[in-house]
Amino acid sequence: MDVVEQALARRAKQNDVHAFAQLVELYKDRIVSFLYRLTGNREDARDLAQDVFLRLYNNLHTYDSSLRFSPWLYRIAQNIAIDFLRRKKNIVYLDEPLGEFDDQAWQLEDDEPWPDEVVEFKDLQSALEQAMARLNPMYRSVLVLRFAEEMSYEDIAKVLNLPQTTVKTRLHRAREALRRLLIERGYFEDSQRGEKDGLR
Amino acid sequence: MDCARYRQLICADDLAPDEEQRRQMDKHEAECLSCANYGTQIRQIEKGICSLAVVKAPDDFVSEVLDCLPSWQMLRTVWSRWRVAGVAVALLLFFGFPTYMLVQYPKPFVASLDAGARIEVLGQTVIVPEDVVVNGDITVYHASLQVLGRVRGNVFLVSSGYSIGQQGKVDGRIVLKEHSPWDKVVYGFRNISQEVRAYLGGAWR
Numbered sequence: 001m002d003v004v005e006q007a008l009a010r011r012a013k014q015n016d017v018h019a020f021a022q023l024v025e026l027y028k029d030r031i032v033s034f035l036y037r038l039t040g041n042r043e044d045a046r047d048l049a050q051d052v053f054l055r056l057y058n059n060l061h062t063y064d065s066s067l068r069f070s071p072w073l074y075r076i077a078q079n080i081a082i083d084f085l086r087r088k089k090n091i092v093y094l095d096e097p098l099g100e101f102d103d104q105a106w107q108l109e110d111d112e113p114w115p116d117e118v119v120e121f122k123d124l125q126s127a128l129e130q131a132m133a134r135l136n137p138m139y140r141s142v143l144v145l146r147f148a149e150e151m152s153y154e155d156i157a158k159v160l161n162l163p164q165t166t167v168k169t170r171l172h173r174a175r176e177a178l179r180r181l182l183i184e185r186g187y188f189e190d191s192q193r194g195e196k197d198g199l200r
Numbered sequence: 201m202d203c204a205r206y207r208q209l210i211c212a213d214d215l216a217p218d219e220e221q222r223r224q225m226d227k228h229e230a231e232c233l234s235c236a237n238y239g240t241q242i243r244q245i246e247k248g249i250c251s252l253a254v255v256k257a258p259d260d261f262v263s264e265v266l267d268c269l270p271s272w273q274m275l276r277t278v279w280s281r282w283r284v285a286g287v288a289v290a291l292l293l294f295f296g297f298p299t300y301m302l303v304q305y306p307k308p309f310v311a312s313l314d315a316g317a318r319i320e321v322l323g324q325t326v327i328v329p330e331d332v333v334v335n336g337d338i339t340v341y342h343a344s345l346q347v348l349g350r351v352r353g354n355v356f357l358v359s360s361g362y363s364i365g366q367q368g369k370v371d372g373r374i375v376l377k378e379h380s381p382w383d384k385v386v387y388g389f390r391n392i393s394q395e396v397r398a399y400l401g402g403a404w405r
Contacts, residue, residue: 028257
C-alpha cells in the first residue's frame with residue numbers, strides 16, 4: 001500500500017493530475033473522518049478536507065518520495081484542523097510546551113458547563129463523542145491517530161512533529177483526561193478512589 | 201504486582217505484556233477492584249475511540265478538489281504530458297525530412313581514374329561530352345549518365361541509369377548495380393556529414 005501511495009505521490013509531484021486524483025480517492029474518507037473527529041462537525045470536516053488536498057497539491061514539490069506518504073498527509077490535515085480550531089476558538093495548543101501531569105494538563109477546551117441534553121449518555125459511543133469534543137484538541141488528535149487511525153508511535157511522532165517519548169506521554173495524559181471527563185459525567189466509576197485510599 | 205506497575209502495563213499499548221505479566225495482571229485485577237475498574241475503563245476508551253463515527257466524503261469530492269486546482273497548474277500538467285510527444289514530433293520534422301531527402305535523393309557523383317577527363321555534372325545528370333574521351337573505367341553514383349563522347353573502359357552504374365548518344369561509345373562493359381536500402385541510409389548519412397562539415401568549414405571561415 002505504502003509503495004503504491006509513494007509511487008502515486010511521486011507521479012503527482014511530476015504534475016500528473018490523474019495520480020493526484022487517485023491519491024484523493026484513496027484518502028478522502030479517512031481524511032474527512034479524521035477531521036470530523038478533530039472538529040466534531042461534518043460540514044467543517046468536508047470543507048477542511050478539500051483544503052487539505054489543495055494544500056497537498058501545492059506542497060507536493062516538498063514531498064520526499066523516499067518517505068512514507070500517509071504521515072505526511074496526516075500532518076497537513078492535522079495542521080489545517082488545528083489552524084481551524086485556533087481560529088474558531090482562539091486557542092493555542094499544539095506548539096505550547098506542556099508542564100508535568102497535573103490538573104492543568106487535562107484541562108477542558110473551555111469552561112462552559114455541559115448542556116443538559118448531553119449529560120444523559122445513551123451509550124459509551126455518544127459519551128465518548130461528547131467527551132472527545134470537550135477534550136483539548138492536542139489530546140484529541142493523539143487519541144484519534146493512535147486508536148482510530150491505528151498509527152504507530154513513530155508515525156504519530158511524524159504527524160505531530162514530536163519525539164516519540166512525548167507522544168507516549170501525551171497519549172497517556174489524553175487517555176487519563178478522557179477517563180476523568182467520563183467519570184465527571186458519571187459514566188465511569190472513579191477508580192482513583194483507590195489511590196486516595198492508598199494503592200498497593 | 202502493585203497498582204502502579206499494573207496501570208503502567210495497561211496503558212503501554214505498544215508493549216504487549218508477556219504471558220507471565222498477563223497472569224500477574226489478571227491476578228492483580230482479581231485482588232484490586234480499583235485497578236480492575238481502571239483497566240476496564242481504559243479498554244473501553246480505546247475500543248470506543250476505535251469505533252468512532254466514520255464520515256464519508258461526498259461522492260463528487262474528487263472532482264470538486266480537481267475543480268479547485270489553479271487552471272495554470274492544469275495547463276502545466278497538460279504541457280508536461282504532451283511536451284515529450286511534442287518535442288519528439290518537432291525533432292522528427294526538423295531532422296527527419298532532410299534526412300529522408302538525402303537518403304532518397306543522394307548527391308550524384310562520378311569517379312574516374314582519368315583525372316584529365318572533362319566530365320560534367322548537371323543536377324542529377326552526369327555527362328560525358330561529345331568531344332571527351334575518358335581513358336579507363338568510370339563509376340557513376342545516383343545519377344543518370346549520358347555518354348555523348350567515348351569511354352575507353354567499363355561503366356559501373358550504382359543506382360543510376362544511362363543513355364548513349366548517337367556519337368557516344370562505351371568500349372567496355374556496362375554494369376548496373378542497385379544500392380540496398382541500408383547502403384542508401386549509409387550514403388544519406390555520409391552526405392549529411394559532408395554537408396555539415398562543409399557548412400561548418402564555411403562558417404568558421
